[in-house]
Amino acid sequence: MSSSQMERYIWSSILYYIVSGFGFTILFISIGMLGGLWDFVALLAYLILLIFLNAWRRRSHPGSVYQVKLAQRQLDD
Known part of the structure; x- marks a missing residue:
């Protein structure tokens, strides 16, 4: 596991929580309207x-x- 993979996962998690929070806010506002x-x-x-x-x-x-990668290695053996 390289640091670039971990960084990619961290950024995808941050994006997930930002988009889900923003979507929930928009949904909450739109329900009344x-x-x-x-x-x-x-x-x-x-x-x-x-x-x-x-x-x-x-x-x-x-x-x-x-x-x-582990599954590919097992298939190669």
């Missing part, structure tokens, strides 16, 4: 955003890179 259907659409979009960001953050984790 929009109708029922738009509230549901906004909530669904927020949840989809969190799922994709979390998957991207986990893929950036240095342990994931290590696991892939």
Whole structure:
């Protein structure tokens, strides 16, 4: 695990929390201003955003890179 991989994971985690916090704030503000259907659409979009960001953050984790290399090494043997 190199320091650049760890730095990438840290930045992806920071981005994840910033975007999720900003999205929650926008969602919270919009719930009072929009109708029922738009509230549901906004909530669904927020949840989809969190799922994709979390998957991207986990893929950036240095342990994931290590696991892939370990699996490749085992397949080569």
